[in-house]
Amino acid sequence: MSNLLRHLLFLPRAGSTLADRVDRIHFFVIITTFVVGTCIGLTGLVFLIRFRRRHAFTFTPKVEAPMWLEGLFIGVPLFFFLLWGVMGFRDYVWAKSPPAGAMDVYVTAKQWMWKFAYPDGLGSVNELYVPAGRPVRLLLTARDVIHSFYVPEFRLKQDALPGRYTETWFEVKAPGRYQVLCAEYCGLDHSQMRAEVVALEPGEFEAWRARQKPLPTPGAGEAPVVESGSDAPGPMAELGRTVAMRKGCFQCHTVDGTPHIGPTWLGLYQREEPLQSGERIRADVAYLTESMMDPAAKVVAGFNPVMPTFHGRLSPAEAAAIVEFIKTLRPERPVPPAAQEPKYVPAQR
Structure with a gap:
């Protein structure tokens, strides 16, 4: 059913766990409004035929609706609007709360490329390698102007701002390649600012990490020079x-x-x-x-x-x-003192 609705609405496949949640509420809102709109249209058509004016001087009779009908007309739409709000807020909180143990990746947007850096020193340009089935938290910033990290198949969009970090997260459901676009106009080649999320099986991802060779760390007394726009050398x-x-x-x-x-x-x-x-x-x-x-x-x-x-x-x-x-820089856990037998203190009289 979900795949049929995605096909009818020209939506890309759902490549992440977030996409399933976004599509679920999307489909619910569309189906509800479609059913209600159809009922209103059919009711209007019936009224148009049954209660049409048959004579030029026919007066429309006055109709007094009962209170329960008024309450129904107000209560049913209100119920659905509140239900959509609760569902949307629940999914929003879920989408803004990365799970514990998520893999961090630093994302730097620059006219007109995406650069990715991992905490262990690995880096890549325009290709984000992640393991399928594991949450990944992105920490985004920009070097020049505002960009926006947009993956249509993940239903994910997050702005990257100069001088500060924003964050978002996703979990890819299956291995594959997923297109990354910039959804914020950023200059002449904005439409060419593209990248890919390459999702691998966990074993393949570890093999990819093992094949990568981070640049050597500086020796004692040497200070590394981080060139503008280069990936961070070493861990x-x-x-x-x-x-x-x-x-x-x-x-x-x-x-x-x-x-x-x-x-x-x-x-x-x-x-x-x-x-x-x-x-x-x-x-x-x-x-x-x-x-x-x-x-x-x-x-x-x-x-x-x-x-x-x-x-x-x-x-x-x-x-x-x-x-x-x-x-x-995490403090060592203090060692708890050894248990001691409580001293007897005689009661004061």
Whole structure:
């Protein structure tokens, strides 16, 4: 039934788990409105024939509708509108909540190409390799203007904005190739800004990763140079440490939990930070990236807004690498004290 409706509506195949949810509510809304519209049309046709004016001076009789009929005319459409809203909100929350254990991929949009970088240092241009049957979270940014990552077969569309990160996720149902388009006009060759999602079987994906050779990491005392628009050399977390040293981040931030000019990076990722405004915010990828590009936007309570902006001083690859490095700084779990027998304290009289 679903395939027949997709064919009738000229929809591409459903290549992701999100596509099934989007199509389900789409079909439900279309079928409901089609049935209601048909009933209204047939009712109007019956009334037109049965109650047509037969004489020039025939008066239309006054009809008083009962209250239950008025309630029916109001209640039934209201019920369907509320039902569609509940279904849409449920799917929206599901689509905006990546599952635990999703594979992260950094996406950089640039006139006119898509660049993909994996946390272990691998990278590709215009071809996103993913395993089928595993959730994949995309962290998107742009180098120049606004772009939009659009996969019609996934029913997925997410804008990529310069200077900040947005995120979305998907899970491919079956191996294959799925076209990626840019859905935001971005310049002369906008229509040529295309890529592909290459979904492989899990074993084939691991074999593809094994065949890839990330660029060698720099030796001791050497600082890698990240060229504009190049893929990050070496594992991104290691590159992030090097970039942080070169940019002077450790002059204000520590990695061992000791207080300093800025908040410590130890355990910072996904930690809730109190702000000077009285609000609390979770230190996710978007917040960490915003703090580099616009540090005065959300200042952590107890710290002075002295951090300079790194907008234009950090490439998207470097910012992503620093975020990956911060992710690795997790405090060791404290060892619980040994259980002790409670001391007897005599009651006071």
